[in-house]
Amino acid sequence: MMHVSSYQAVLEKLADRIGLNTGSMSEKVLSHAIHKSLLLWGGAASDYVEALDRSPSLWQGLIREVAVAQTWFMRHSKSFDYLRTFVQGRPARMLSCGCATGEEAYSMAMVAISVGLLPGQFTVVGVDIHSEHIAHAARGIYQECSFREPTYVPESRFFSYREGCWSVSDALRSSVIFKQGNVCSARFWSQQPRFDVIFCRNLLIYLHEDARAQLFRNLGAHLEPN
Structure with missing residues (x-):
């Protein structure tokens, strides 16, 4: 059993290191x-922190254990409608x-x-703090739950279907670069160029106020003018 002070120390680490708003999740x-992570580790609770x-x-x-990975293709379709208009006829780094x-x-x-x-006229970079998420993304193999947007049907030029799974095409896979990184850290942003488009909608709700403010500053600093 983990002592209350140790439990609070873990929450503080999550808030400090990845900006997690622990109030956005139920206790x-x-x-x-935390208990599952402790059990999988197998060490003493007193040494865990x-x-x-x-x-x-x-x-x-x-x-x-704490990361929320609920996402699907073309989620919030209006955002992609706007993106379609924005990138029409122009190179874009996203x-x-x-x-x-x-x-x-x-x-x-x-x-x-x-x-x-x-290819060469656009770049897409996907970044996430969780290494297993990045490995999943790089494989590019998805189940039906990733196609929940009512207005989108998988296109054959982008996906092939086999044995209950959808696989992204080689051309689509090669057009996206996936990186593990902590977008709440200054170190991550010090290594990034400017972008024409940044999508960050689904992350913000899980960050505490200071982390959101810092992230907004970094997003603004790494967006191309206009």
Whole structure:
């Protein structure tokens, strides 16, 4: 059983290191996530907090338990309608912030291709803090739950269907770069260029106020003028 002070210390680490607004999740969910991470680790509860600083794999395991990866292709379709108009006839560098398992980033690339942009005329980067999410995105294999947007039907030029799964085409996969990174850290942004388009809608609700404010500053600093 983890002591209350240790539990609070874990919450503080999540808030400090990834900007998590612990109030955006129920205490039951957080407690279960931390307890599961502790059990999978197998060490003593009294050593868990310090171990989070020493072990990247343990930290990633905790993030896996608390991260919300609910996403699907063309989610919030009006955003992609606007994107279609915005990138029409112009080169574009685009970023999906908190891309989870990649559906949003691939959707951005599909829009660019659908308006006639050629390879080299656009770039899509998808970034997420969770290494397993990035690995999933790079594989590009999805189940039916990733196609929940009522207005979108998978297109054969972008997907092939086999044994209950949809696989993104090689052309689509090659048009998106996936990176593991913490968008709440200054180090991440120090290595990024400016972008013409940044999608960040689904991440913000899970960040505390200070983290949101800092992220907005970084987003603004890395958007091309106009």
